[in-house]
Amino acid sequence: MNHFKRAWLSVIRRKGKSLILLVLIFVLGNVIAGAFSIQQASKNVEKTIKYQLGSIATIALDNDAIMKEMETNPDFDFSIKGLSVKDIETIGATDSVKYYDYSIMATLQSDTIKNVESNNPGVLRQSPTEGQQRSMFELRGINNPNVTLITEGKISLTNGRVFNADEVKAGKLVVMASEPFMKENNLSVGDMLTLSNIITGSSENGEMTDVEKRDVTFEIIGTFTSETIKEKKENDINAQFFQGQYDNLLLTPNKVAYEEAAYALEGFQKQYPEMFENQTLTTEEFIMQYVSPVFALNDPKDVESFRAAVDPTLPKFYKVNTSSDAYDSIAGPVKAMDSMAQITLIVAVSATILILSLVIVLFLRDRKHELGVYLSLGDRRGRVVGQIVMEVMMVAFVGLTLSLVTGNYLAKGLSSNLMKPSDDPMFGMPMYNEFASDLNEGDVLEAYKVELTPEYVGLFYLIGLSVTAASTIVPTVYITRLNPKKIMM
Structure with missing residues (x-):
C-alpha cells in the first residue's frame, strides 16, 4: 500500500479526530483569511489612489525644517538661497521628467x-x-x-x-x-x-x-x-x-x-x-x-526614485513634495485597518503554528503503536513523516477552502463597520497644492474593496499551507525520536 492511500484511509477512518482538526483549521483560517483580505485591499487601494493622485513633484521651502532651526538658533538668517534657473533646468533634464515649469x-x-x-x-x-x-x-x-x-x-x-x-x-x-x-x-x-x-x-x-x-x-x-x-x-x-x-x-x-x-x-x-x-x-x-518649480514625471512609480535622487542635491531648507504625499492625509481609516490587519495576521499565524503543533503531537501519541509497527517493518522515518504531513495537508486544504470564502465575508463586514468617513468635512483634506488631485477621504473609502482575486486566492493558499507545513515540525521531531523496539516490547 502506498503512503498516499495509507494517509487517505487514516483520515477517513479517524473521523472524529479529522473533524476536530478540520474545525480548528477552519476557525484559525478565518482569522488569517480576514486579516489577509484587509491587507490585500489596503495595498490595492494605496496603489490605485497613488496612481490617481498623479506624478507631479514640486520643490519648495521645508517649513518644518525652518521652524526647527528657528527654535534652536535664535540668530537664524532668513536669507535662504534657493534654486537658480540653471538648477531647475538641470533637474528638469533628468530622464524621469516629462516636462517642467516654474x-x-x-x-x-x-x-x-x-x-x-x-x-x-x-x-x-x-x-x-x-x-x-x-x-x-x-x-x-x-x-x-x-x-x-x-x-x-x-x-x-x-x-x-x-x-x-x-x-x-x-x-x-x-x-x-x-x-x-x-x-x-x-x-x-x-x-x-x-x-x-x-x-x-x-x-x-x-x-x-x-x-x-x-x-x-x-x-x-x-x-x-x-x-x-x-x-x-x-x-x-x-x-x-x-x-x-x-x-x-x-x-x-x-x-x-x-x-x-x-x-x-x-x-x-x-x-x-x-x-x-x-x-x-x-x-x-x-x-x-x-x-516652487513643478516637474511632471513620466509615471507615478517614478515619484519616489525622483525624490531620492533630487533631495540630496537641494539647498538647505528645501525639499521635494510629490502628489502622492497627500495619500497619508486622506487615507487614515485605510492605514489604521492595514496596521490592525498586520498585527492580527502575525498573531494568527503564530497561534496557528503553536496550536496545530500541539494538537498533532497529541493525536500522534495515540498512534504511537501504529508508527512503531511502520518503523519496525522497515519503513523509513522520512516516509512516515511524509504520511503524517499528507494527512494534515488533506484536512488543511478542505479547512482553508471553506475559510477562504467565509474569511473574506468576515473582512467585508469588519471593514464596513470600522471604515466610516469622518463627520468633519475638512478632515482628510491635504495641505493645499494647486497641482494636487482633488481626491479626498471619501474617494479612498470608495476605492477600498475586499474581494476574491486570483492573486489573493493563490497567496492565501500559499500562506495557509506553509503555516500548516510549519506546524508539522514539532510532530516530525516527535516521530524521529521514536524507538520501534521499545514500542513493540
Missing part, C-alpha cells in the same frame, strides 16, 4: 480694471479700505508655453491660444486671463490691457501714498476657465474650497513677471532700507527664493 510672481494694480468678486472661503481677496477703488491682480509667469495648469487639467483654454516658444523666450507682453475677468471688464481676445506697477510709501502724516508707478500694457491672447467640479463632488467642501482661485489670475512669460517683481522689490528696498540692512541675496536670488 512661475515667478508679481502684483499689478489698476484704478479702472475690476476684480472678480468671490464668496468662496478658499479664495483670498484683499479687502479695499473705505473709498479705495484700486484692484490688485496676480501676475504669474510661465516657462511652459503650453501652460502647466492647462496640461494638468486645472484650467482649460476657452478662447484664443496659449503662448508660443518665442514669446516665452523673448518675454513678450502678452497675457492669458480668465473668462470671469474678461466678462467683468468687457474685454475680448486681442484687446490691450494696461495695469500699473505701483510702489507705495509713508507720507509725512503717516498715510500710505504712491511713490513710484509705471504702466504695463499687454495684449490678451487667450482666455481660460477653471475646470468644473465633478458631479459627484458638487456638494463636497473639499472639492469646492479653491474654486474661483484663478478668476483674477493673469498668465504671462516669466521674463515679464521677473521684470515687474524686480521693479517692485527694488522700489520697496528704497522705501524701507532698514528692512534690508542684513540682506545678502541678490535681486534674482531673493525673487527665486519663493519659486
Whole structure:
C-alpha cells in the first residue's frame, strides 16, 4: 500500500479526530483569511489612489525644517538661497521628467480694471479700505508655453491660444486671463490691457501714498476657465474650497513677471532700507527664493526614485513634495485597518503554528503503536513523516477552502463597520497644492474593496499551507525520536 492511500484511509477512518482538526483549521483560517483580505485591499487601494493622485513633484521651502532651526538658533538668517534657473533646468533634464515649469510672481494694480468678486472661503481677496477703488491682480509667469495648469487639467483654454516658444523666450507682453475677468471688464481676445506697477510709501502724516508707478500694457491672447467640479463632488467642501482661485489670475512669460517683481522689490528696498540692512541675496536670488518649480514625471512609480535622487542635491531648507504625499492625509481609516490587519495576521499565524503543533503531537501519541509497527517493518522515518504531513495537508486544504470564502465575508463586514468617513468635512483634506488631485477621504473609502482575486486566492493558499507545513515540525521531531523496539516490547 502506498503512503498516499495509507494517509487517505487514516483520515477517513479517524473521523472524529479529522473533524476536530478540520474545525480548528477552519476557525484559525478565518482569522488569517480576514486579516489577509484587509491587507490585500489596503495595498490595492494605496496603489490605485497613488496612481490617481498623479506624478507631479514640486520643490519648495521645508517649513518644518525652518521652524526647527528657528527654535534652536535664535540668530537664524532668513536669507535662504534657493534654486537658480540653471538648477531647475538641470533637474528638469533628468530622464524621469516629462516636462517642467516654474512661475515667478508679481502684483499689478489698476484704478479702472475690476476684480472678480468671490464668496468662496478658499479664495483670498484683499479687502479695499473705505473709498479705495484700486484692484490688485496676480501676475504669474510661465516657462511652459503650453501652460502647466492647462496640461494638468486645472484650467482649460476657452478662447484664443496659449503662448508660443518665442514669446516665452523673448518675454513678450502678452497675457492669458480668465473668462470671469474678461466678462467683468468687457474685454475680448486681442484687446490691450494696461495695469500699473505701483510702489507705495509713508507720507509725512503717516498715510500710505504712491511713490513710484509705471504702466504695463499687454495684449490678451487667450482666455481660460477653471475646470468644473465633478458631479459627484458638487456638494463636497473639499472639492469646492479653491474654486474661483484663478478668476483674477493673469498668465504671462516669466521674463515679464521677473521684470515687474524686480521693479517692485527694488522700489520697496528704497522705501524701507532698514528692512534690508542684513540682506545678502541678490535681486534674482531673493525673487527665486519663493519659486516652487513643478516637474511632471513620466509615471507615478517614478515619484519616489525622483525624490531620492533630487533631495540630496537641494539647498538647505528645501525639499521635494510629490502628489502622492497627500495619500497619508486622506487615507487614515485605510492605514489604521492595514496596521490592525498586520498585527492580527502575525498573531494568527503564530497561534496557528503553536496550536496545530500541539494538537498533532497529541493525536500522534495515540498512534504511537501504529508508527512503531511502520518503523519496525522497515519503513523509513522520512516516509512516515511524509504520511503524517499528507494527512494534515488533506484536512488543511478542505479547512482553508471553506475559510477562504467565509474569511473574506468576515473582512467585508469588519471593514464596513470600522471604515466610516469622518463627520468633519475638512478632515482628510491635504495641505493645499494647486497641482494636487482633488481626491479626498471619501474617494479612498470608495476605492477600498475586499474581494476574491486570483492573486489573493493563490497567496492565501500559499500562506495557509506553509503555516500548516510549519506546524508539522514539532510532530516530525516527535516521530524521529521514536524507538520501534521499545514500542513493540
